[in-house]
Amino acid sequence: MDNRPIGIFDSGIGGLTVMREVMEQLPYENIIYLGDTARIPYGSKSEQTIKKFSHQCATFLKNKDVKTIVVACNTASSNALDMLTREFDIPLIGVIDPGARTASKATKTGRIGVIGTTATINSYAYQKKIMEYLSTAEVIGIPCPLFVPIVEEGWEYSQVAVLTAEKYLTELIEHDVDTLVLGCTHYPILRHTIKKVLGPQVTLVNPAFETAKDLKNLLIEKDILNGNYDKPRYEYYATDAPERFRRIGGNFLKKEIDNLYEITIDNL
Amino acid sequence: MDNRPIGIFDSGIGGLTVMREVMEQLPYENIIYLGDTARIPYGSKSEQTIKKFSHQCATFLKNKDVKTIVVACNTASSNALDMLTREFDIPLIGVIDPGARTASKATKTGRIGVIGTTATINSYAYQKKIMEYLSTAEVIGIPCPLFVPIVEEGWEYSQVAVLTAEKYLTELIEHDVDTLVLGCTHYPILRHTIKKVLGPQVTLVNPAFETAKDLKNLLIEKDILNGNYDKPRYEYYATDAPERFRRIGGNFLKKEIDNLYEITIDNL
Numbered sequence: 001m002d003n004r005p006i007g008i009f010d011s012g013i014g015g016l017t018v019m020r021e022v023m024e025q026l027p028y029e030n031i032i033y034l035g036d037t038a039r040i041p042y043g044s045k046s047e048q049t050i051k052k053f054s055h056q057c058a059t060f061l062k063n064k065d066v067k068t069i070v071v072a073c074n075t076a077s078s079n080a081l082d083m084l085t086r087e088f089d090i091p092l093i094g095v096i097d098p099g100a101r102t103a104s105k106a107t108k109t110g111r112i113g114v115i116g117t118t119a120t121i122n123s124y125a126y127q128k129k130i131m132e133y134l135s136t137a138e139v140i141g142i143p144c145p146l147f148v149p150i151v152e153e154g155w156e157y158s159q160v161a162v163l164t165a166e167k168y169l170t171e172l173i174e175h176d177v178d179t180l181v182l183g184c185t186h187y188p189i190l191r192h193t194i195k196k197v198l199g200p201q202v203t204l205v206n207p208a209f210e211t212a213k214d215l216k217n218l219l220i221e222k223d224i225l226n227g228n229y230d231k232p233r234y235e236y237y238a239t240d241a242p243e244r245f246r247r248i249g250g251n252f253l254k255k256e257i258d259n260l261y262e263i264t265i266d267n268l
Numbered sequence: 269m270d271n272r273p274i275g276i277f278d279s280g281i282g283g284l285t286v287m288r289e290v291m292e293q294l295p296y297e298n299i300i301y302l303g304d305t306a307r308i309p310y311g312s313k314s315e316q317t318i319k320k321f322s323h324q325c326a327t328f329l330k331n332k333d334v335k336t337i338v339v340a341c342n343t344a345s346s347n348a349l350d351m352l353t354r355e356f357d358i359p360l361i362g363v364i365d366p367g368a369r370t371a372s373k374a375t376k377t378g379r380i381g382v383i384g385t386t387a388t389i390n391s392y393a394y395q396k397k398i399m400e401y402l403s404t405a406e407v408i409g410i411p412c413p414l415f416v417p418i419v420e421e422g423w424e425y426s427q428v429a430v431l432t433a434e435k436y437l438t439e440l441i442e443h444d445v446d447t448l449v450l451g452c453t454h455y456p457i458l459r460h461t462i463k464k465v466l467g468p469q470v471t472l473v474n475p476a477f478e479t480a481k482d483l484k485n486l487l488i489e490k491d492i493l494n495g496n497y498d499k500p501r502y503e504y505y506a507t508d509a510p511e512r513f514r515r516i517g518g519n520f521l522k523k524e525i526d527n528l529y530e531i532t533i534d535n536l
Binding site: 037038039040044045046048049145146149150152153155158159160163164167239240241244266267 | 305306307308312313314316317413414417418420421423426427428431432435507508509512534535
């Protein structure tokens, strides 16, 4: 048993969709969430810079004495999880492996699509991991940089969203994929529009849900669940614009955000 | 006469549209350009963070012994130019004043629109500056966060761009503006689509062009033009992803990018 908090970090607010799943599946765990809103987005940046920023995020959480770290950002998981696992001596979990494993189980035809930021797709992290689980899989990755700003504008049901989805997803329709990994934390909010474009026969995989399941198994396996069944404490840290974090983040989390602090991490 | 270079900085590559105008209007000046691509965009961030990042950019250029600094980013000009002018003892010029002055001269009805990032519009910098030149002006500011990713995708003539422009610009049509300031360095690339939506009666103001004119006047007035008429030297610095900077930036500059260096400035 271990009553220390779980640490979760993301480049901004998107990782709150992962936190929401963790809160549902692990209702007694204390959680510290860090959003690096000063340097968001990571998705258009280089591997080297994503590694540097991720290391600073993990260092901040480690200094808060967390028992485990969830890398809730697909871009950071794709580019930096291996490095973080080597450098930090606590259990770390990312969103790629749970998403890839679920997709490889869900597919019937072996044709799987992955959508995400440019950095996530260019890292081939999902593509490689899916092939480890299903070596015969045919994986098509498509970067969709407009999806995040569309979600942040609240335009997920607009004609702009539909036309954008059609432009990005045509190649997946041509390849007749039967499974699609929503490889960015913002994308589940667009799932109705994506489904409309791809058709009902395509299974959508949400790595946030699968990651929370894996985290629960990890805590059980290492025997570090919180033994205290009081109301848990949630703390939020943002590196910029806390009011925006509270407002937009509240929609992602479906919950009021209290205990929110603005902090600096670029010197860690 | 002063043969030291002009320094230009921006949150990324957009400021190269300003550099291009400076190269045309001041063909004998040496120029050092800094793009803070590691932390792009500034437009969705807080005033405090924009000030901090801008100070680091200006410090980097000052250390390169530039004779003047052009703040080529609308967001940084809106939020940080006053602070930079107080803290640095060399002439600084931003894009807001030239754009506002030109718009206030161009309008016949006094109804002026300004489009830009969320941070630029929320700062009211254009709105206030236009009112200084034309106190009877009615200024309507609209943040257009999707325009930058649309330009970076190369989708400026797409149906997505047209529909997005319609959503953002309807309010300007309802207010019957006769002049529109393109208050973000990426937006001139969308001018055909914007013109199509607004109609030919609306005058579009490009602050990049006006800023280069003001810079030329400043150098003449202070007697710090370069007296050497050799081929000038251009140097480029990016805080991340130099290959992307070279590729996309080349389109903005309409010129090959040589002498490009990757650097770190977050400790300045």
